Amino acid sequence: MHTPGRHGPSTLVFLLPWLLTFGIFALYPLADSFWVSFTRYNPIQGPPVFIGLDNYARLLRDPIFWTSLRNTLIFVVGTIPLTTVGALLVALALNRHLPMKALFRAAWFMPTIVSMVVISLVFKNFYSPFGFLNAILSLLGLPGHAWLQDPDTALGAIMLMDVWAAVGYYAVIFLAGLQAIPAELYEAAALDGGSGWRKHWHITLPLLRSTMLFILVINTIRSFQVFIEIFVMTRGGPLDSTLTTVYYLYDRAFNSFELGYASALAWALFAVTLGASLVYVRVLKDRGAA
Amino acid sequence: MIGKIMRTMSWLLLLPAVTGVFGCSGGSTPAGPITVHFWQFWEADVVGPILTRFEAENPGIKVQMKQLTWQNGREEILAAVAANTAPDLCELGSTWFGRFAADGALADISAETDSLRARLRQWEAAMHNGRVYGVPWVLGTRAVFYNKRLFREAGLNPDLSPPDTWPRLMEAASKIHKPDAGTYGFGRNSGERYVLFKKFMPLAWSNGGDVLSADGLQSVFNSTENLEALKFWLSLKSVSLTERQDQIDQAFKQERIGIIQSGAWLFKTLPTDAPKLEYGVCRMPRPDGNNRVNRSFGGGEILVIFKNSPRREAALKLAAFLARGDNALALCRVAKSVQPAAVGMENDDYYQANPGERTFVEQLTTAVFPPNDPSWQEMENAVENWVEKAMFEKVTAEKALEEADQEIVALLHARIP
Numbered sequence: 001m002h003t004p005g006r007h008g009p010s011t012l013v014f015l016l017p018w019l020l021t022f023g024i025f026a027l028y029p030l031a032d033s034f035w036v037s038f039t040r041y042n043p044i045q046g047p048p049v050f051i052g053l054d055n056y057a058r059l060l061r062d063p064i065f066w067t068s069l070r071n072t073l074i075f076v077v078g079t080i081p082l083t084t085v086g087a088l089l090v091a092l093a094l095n096r097h098l099p100m101k102a103l104f105r106a107a108w109f110m111p112t113i114v115s116m117v118v119i120s121l122v123f124k125n126f127y128s129p130f131g132f133l134n135a136i137l138s139l140l141g142l143p144g145h146a147w148l149q150d151p152d153t154a155l156g157a158i159m160l161m162d163v164w165a166a167v168g169y170y171a172v173i174f175l176a177g178l179q180a181i182p183a184e185l186y187e188a189a190a191l192d193g194g195s196g197w198r199k200h201w202h203i204t205l206p207l208l209r210s211t212m213l214f215i216l217v218i219n220t221i222r223s224f225q226v227f228i229e230i231f232v233m234t235r236g237g238p239l240d241s242t243l244t245t246v247y248y249l250y251d252r253a254f255n256s257f258e259l260g261y262a263s264a265l266a267w268a269l270f271a272v273t274l275g276a277s278l279v280y281v282r283v284l285k286d287r288g289a290a
Numbered sequence: 291m292i293g294k295i296m297r298t299m300s301w302l303l304l305l306p307a308v309t310g311v312f313g314c315s316g317g318s319t320p321a322g323p324i325t326v327h328f329w330q331f332w333e334a335d336v337v338g339p340i341l342t343r344f345e346a347e348n349p350g351i352k353v354q355m356k357q358l359t360w361q362n363g364r365e366e367i368l369a370a371v372a373a374n375t376a377p378d379l380c381e382l383g384s385t386w387f388g389r390f391a392a393d394g395a396l397a398d399i400s401a402e403t404d405s406l407r408a409r410l411r412q413w414e415a416a417m418h419n420g421r422v423y424g425v426p427w428v429l430g431t432r433a434v435f436y437n438k439r440l441f442r443e444a445g446l447n448p449d450l451s452p453p454d455t456w457p458r459l460m461e462a463a464s465k466i467h468k469p470d471a472g473t474y475g476f477g478r479n480s481g482e483r484y485v486l487f488k489k490f491m492p493l494a495w496s497n498g499g500d501v502l503s504a505d506g507l508q509s510v511f512n513s514t515e516n517l518e519a520l521k522f523w524l525s526l527k528s529v530s531l532t533e534r535q536d537q538i539d540q541a542f543k544q545e546r547i548g549i550i551q552s553g554a555w556l557f558k559t560l561p562t563d564a565p566k567l568e569y570g571v572c573r574m575p576r577p578d579g580n581n582r583v584n585r586s587f588g589g590g591e592i593l594v595i596f597k598n599s600p601r602r603e604a605a606l607k608l609a610a611f612l613a614r615g616d617n618a619l620a621l622c623r624v625a626k627s628v629q630p631a632a633v634g635m636e637n638d639d640y641y642q643a644n645p646g647e648r649t650f651v652e653q654l655t656t657a658v659f660p661p662n663d664p665s666w667q668e669m670e671n672a673v674e675n676w677v678e679k680a681m682f683e684k685v686t687a688e689k690a691l692e693e694a695d696q697e698i699v700a701l702l703h704a705r706i707p
Contacts, residue, residue: 042393130541146533236483239684254364
């Protein structure tokens with residue numbers, strides 16, 4: 001086998017740095033963790049021992065895994081619609097001729113350039129019993145609440161923070177999509193007497209479909225991997241109410257040294273994420289064909 | 291994904307060896323001075339001077355120190371062991387020690403530490419199956435901090451009746467507790483792992499309860515003593531702010547809480563964060579009468595030598611030097627959060643001059659150090675989960691003890707092949 005003539009060996013040379021790093025830092029570790037997921041592996045005790053599907057069988061029987069998956073799904077299903085709709089609205093607003101448009105754009109984008117650890121620390125105090133949120137509530141004469149201490153509100157509080165932090169980033173992507181829509185289409189619609197909302201419904205949304213698909217898939221993958229927020233703010237508590245699958249697999253790996261089981265958890269989560277992404281592609285593609 | 295991290299780490303470690311960048315730091319240089327690789331968690335400017343002194347006293351030995359973080363230090367150690375690049379000497383928290391010792395990663399130094407035996411305390415924390423696998427360096431415990439001003443405002447005399455018994459704690463907390471005015475009687479932990487255990491179990495231990503039997507083979511968690519302790523802990527709800535430790539500490543600094551259980555780390559931040567706060571320190575509360583003892587949770591930092599270290603003798607020398615009373619105290623005076631494992635330090639001028647910190651040294655003498663059981667962390671999880679469920683009223687106190695007991699029994703059984 002040799003490289004086809006029209007690409008030539010120089011193509012390979014230029015691609016090599018990326019191919020090498022991809023191979024070493026992504027492909028090899030992925031393959032390795034797949035193998036480890038079929039083993040019992042505690043590095044202190046020695047090399048991995050093959051145990052077949054035991055880790056996957058254990059996972060199906062592990063109530064904490066199911067709790068973590070349920071929490072993760074709540075997180076995904078709860079944040080994605082809010083983030084997507086929020087980002088779209090922000091993008092539509094920023095796409096108009098607003099005064100101080102640059103300031104608003106920067107303000108919305110700000111959380112994206114701040115580390116999630118920092119955001120989490122800030123919100124940890126924001127939600128604390130003596131924090132800003134309770135201070136506002138008490139000014140309004142409302143009772144305060146220990147937001148991150150109550151199993152019924154902790155996950156929701158983290159989800160809202162995440163929506164706030166993510167909206168700006170996806171709004172910028174929507175904005176790019178909006179600006180790619182030819183202005184003639186709106187002019188034609190205006191000539192035909194189309195109202196503002198009908199223009200959005202019949203022109204903006206259909207033409208944003210590929211942007212939307214991109215955002216949904218990326219955001220879904222990211223949301224399934226929620227970890228930093230949990231690590232910084234709650235460590236899975238109270239009562240496992242914020243225990244997500246990635247936090248759980250981290251706990252198994254580095255508190256219990258069960259790297260084999262942790263890898264199996266990671267691959268199970270991968271399967272769930274892949275499934276969700278395929279559903280999006282399917283649904284949005286079908287709409288496109290209709 | 292984890293395998294990914296591990297292998298990535300090992301690749302990263304391999305690269306310099308291939309390129310020869312760090313070719314000389316590998317340590318296979320018999321002619322020159324021996325370089326001991328030492329990983330630890332304290333600030334470099336605290337430990338640095340102690341290491342400089344060691345190098346001056348031991349001209350043949352150089353120390354290459356690496357500072358780990360509490361956030362991911364354990365991952366780094368684990369990755370290093372997996373990649374066979376573990377340091378010679380390493381600091382391990384006593385709660386981690388059991389796993390590393392049970393898994394056979396550590397060198398048995400029973401014979402070499404004979405001469406140190408009488409000079410340091412808490413060897414149990416550095417032992418596994420009757421053998422010594424580490425040198426106790428510094429120890430830590432929890433005690434009670436209370437706000438004297440809030441005591442006086444509630445009509446109590448903080449000096450005559452410190453909250454070191456259950457009735458006194460309850461009385462003081464009840465009188466101070468005015469949540470509508472933003473003042474709470476007591477700070478009760480919840481909502482984070484590996485903390486609640488250290489706050490609840492002292493009550494159980496002080497009441498004569500425990501998790502495992504003395505031989506470590508049976509669960510004794512479902513006992514009357516523990517039930518009384520749990521019921522007392524639950525009854526504190528009406529006079530408490532239930533929060534995470536950092537929030538409780540912060541509220542104490544803001545004079546919003548009368549009584550908290552916390553660690554000696556507060557001595558470092560109280561003078562700057564709350565210079566006006568007038569506080570007292572006493573031992574963890576015990577029930578009245580029956581010769582009950584004020585017990586607390588004890589933990590420590592153990593210096594271990596990894597089994598494959600070729601520089602065992604030099605590493606051991608460094609461990610003995612670090613654990614020596616004066617050197618350990620030099621660390622503790624700055625770090626504040628821990629006290630030396632060296633015996634007799636409570637009589638040192640430093641602790642005589644700082645009564646709050648002396649209380650911690652005294653509390654250490656009656657602290658309970660969890661056994662070095664390889665499943666200990668899981669057992670601790672079981673206790674925390676069920677106690678927390680009882681705190682959120684998902685189960686009764688009786689049921690919580692019963693369920694936690696069953697989980698602990700299952701963990702003990704899983705061990706028998």
